[in-house]
Amino acid sequence: MFSDRKEAGEILAEKLEKLRLENPVVLAIPRGGVVVGYEVARKLKAPLDVIVPRKLGAPGNPELAIGAVAEDGTIILDSSLIDYLEVDEGYIKKEKERQVKEIKRRLNVYRGRFSRLEIERRDVVIVDDGIATGATIRAAIASVRKRKPASLTLAVPVAPPSTIEKLREEVDRIVCVSTPEPFFAIGQFYTDFRQTTDEEVIRLLEKNRREVAKT
Known part of the structure; x- marks a missing residue:
């Protein structure tokens, strides 16, 4: 059980840091995935963008x-x-x-006035706050593959084991903190799963841009 998306992102980021990805880019799925993705990007010192399947x-x-x-x-x-x-x-x-x-x-x-990040030949990490069936994230994976990343990692705090197994062949690696059963909904594994607002998404993207600019 995660207290909230921020904590889930911090735990996920610790696992991803061990991969020592070169030149990583984080693509988060709004809205909740951006809260998780921001923590991952901060830990990896990586730029953050959104992908919207x-x-x-x-x-x-x-x-x-x-x-x-x-x-x-x-x-x-x-x-x-x-x-x-x-x-x-x-x-x-x-x-x-x-x-x-x-x-x-x-x-x-x-994104506002900003263009999407270039990801060709970079280590891309797709992040969400959890996966249930994996139906929508498969479109995100297929779309990112067309942009020719050096590698593609799918990273989530929680997902059912059956979904993880289905997605393994579509990415280079999967990092998932918890694969519990039974699995009914992503929200059951968070104490605080309140809806993330568009304003919060925009704020975190802007915050990441400022942080990346300093490095």
Whole structure:
């Protein structure tokens, strides 16, 4: 059990520091993942940026994910669920466009006048405050792979063992503090799991930029 995301980030950062990554970059998934990612970036003395995958909701049931998409349009689909629900290509295309538009809106809010960080040939660490099914983070991983990092590490405080095993082949390494069972929701492993605000995300990104500029 973690007291809050800050503590989870500090513990995760201790584990990541032992990897001695060269020229690392931290990409955090908003909103809660940025609180964790900031602590990781601070420990690694690394720049921090955001990556925003979004799930593709099923027709009539937006909470049910039939896939996920990243900012560059990289898409991961659950083919078996799509076939079962008989979702047509037209719906998927429209839902993808809608979610990419929302991703770009959010990135504009978070980054402001700053461009995304260049990650080619750098050791990239994708951070979130936890993973449940891994559906959306797979789109983030696939998108980052296209940008040709030197290595790709997935780092989270908590996730179920089955999800970790599914994701192992998609990254170079996974660092996860706790893999408890049974696993019902990420929030059950935090004492304080209050929602992170956009303002907090922006503040931490700006704070990281100032800290990196001093090094």
